[in-house]
Amino acid sequence: MFPINDTESSRFSAFPVMTFMIILINTAILFIFPPFLYGEYYERVATVPAMVFSREGGGFLTGITSMFMHGGFFHLFGNMFALWVFGRRVEDACGSWRFLAFYLLAGFGSDLMYVLINSQSEIPVVGASGAVFGVMGAYLILFPRGRIRTLIFWFSFIPSWPKIRAFWVILYFLALQLVPAMDILLNGAGGQYSVAYWGHLGGFFASLTILLFLRPEAFARYWSDTQV
Numbered sequence: 001m002f003p004i005n006d007t008e009s010s011r012f013s014a015f016p017v018m019t020f021m022i023i024l025i026n027t028a029i030l031f032i033f034p035p036f037l038y039g040e041y042y043e044r045v046a047t048v049p050a051m052v053f054s055r056e057g058g059g060f061l062t063g064i065t066s067m068f069m070h071g072g073f074f075h076l077f078g079n080m081f082a083l084w085v086f087g088r089r090v091e092d093a094c095g096s097w098r099f100l101a102f103y104l105l106a107g108f109g110s111d112l113m114y115v116l117i118n119s120q121s122e123i124p125v126v127g128a129s130g131a132v133f134g135v136m137g138a139y140l141i142l143f144p145r146g147r148i149r150t151l152i153f154w155f156s157f158i159p160s161w162p163k164i165r166a167f168w169v170i171l172y173f174l175a176l177q178l179v180p181a182m183d184i185l186l187n188g189a190g191g192q193y194s195v196a197y198w199g200h201l202g203g204f205f206a207s208l209t210i211l212l213f214l215r216p217e218a219f220a221r222y223w224s225d226t227q228v
Contacts, residue, residue, distance in 0.1 A: 001172055002151040003085045007163055008143065010092040011228070012215060018096040019087040022103065023080045026128060029068050030076050045069055046124035049115040063111035064104065069126035079128040085148065086132075086139040090210070093142055093218040093228045102213040106134020106206040113202025117185060125196050130203035133173075137207025140170045142218075142228050177201055 010016075043057045045065040051057040058065060070076040091099040110130020139146070147163040154160060181197040211219065218228045 001169065003082065003169055004149045004151055004161065005085055006089055006139075006166075007147045007149055008089060010089060012092050012095075012218070016084075016088040016091045018099050018103075019083060019091050022087075022100070022128075023083060026068055026070065026076060026080055030070050030073070033069075035071055042124055046126045047111050047115065048124050049118045049121045051122070052115050053119055060112075063108040063115075066111060066126045067104075067107035067128045067131050070128070071126060075127060079132050082132050083128065083135060087135050089143060089146070090135055090138045093215060094210075094213045095215050098213040098215070102138065102210060103131050103135065105209060106138075106203045107131030109206030110134065110196075110199045110203035113205065114196050114199035117198040125199065127196070130196065130199040133200045133203035134207045136170050136173065137204040138210035140167055141207060141210055142222065174201075174204060177204075 043051060045058060045062060046069060047062040047066045048057060052059055052062065070079065087099070087103075090102075094102060107128065107130055110133065114125065114130070144165070144167045146166040148166050148169045149161055150164045150169055152160050152162065177197045177200045180195070181201055184198060211222065214222065214228075221228050
């Protein structure tokens with residue numbers, strides 16, 4: 001299952017300026033500072049839980065810097081494509097600057113959750129996926145009945161592009177995080193995974209704050225049970 005686009009139109013603005021700028025900044029950073037050039041600076045911008053607790057490297061500031069770093073093109077593409085699919089209407093409901101504040105909060109919350117669960121880990125972590133999960137969670141709260149055009153391969157090779165309700169798409173990706181996340185929590189299996197599952201869940205939990213960032217008009221429409 002691969003989300004392609006949100007099929008609903010925006011209400012308040014014509015173009016998601018901040019979503020586009022976040023994608024542009026992440027892309028520029030990857031091409032200006034590709035992973036093979038990170039070297040000793042990697043530990044200053046990436047999140048390393050053990051170093052955060054020992055007050056080495058970038059400390060808690062890596063909760064911000066790490067969300068703008070990626071391990072490669074496909075890592076970047078997956079995160080930024082999902083941000084474009086779900087971020088457009090969330091930004092529309094918030095406004096550009098409120099959306100940026102929410103995005104940074106979700107990314108930092110993601111990083112904080114990851115650090116607390118994996119406090120002894122010395123593995124550097126980068127990527128915007130936690131912040132993106134926060135945006136997906138916000139979309140679920142604001143537009144649960146929105147439709148997402150989704151690429152699905154039936155029997156491994158037959159493609160289709162149905163419009164699926166947002167809550168099914170987002171809950172599907174949330175469910176994929178739960179089993180490995182519980183394995184890490186209960187069995188200390190963090191070293192077996194190359195994905196920051198608890199970071200994703202942390203971003204998703206941070207999405208509960210989205211109502212604090214809405215435009216006044218969108219907030220009023222949400223509480224009046226009118227489509228945002």
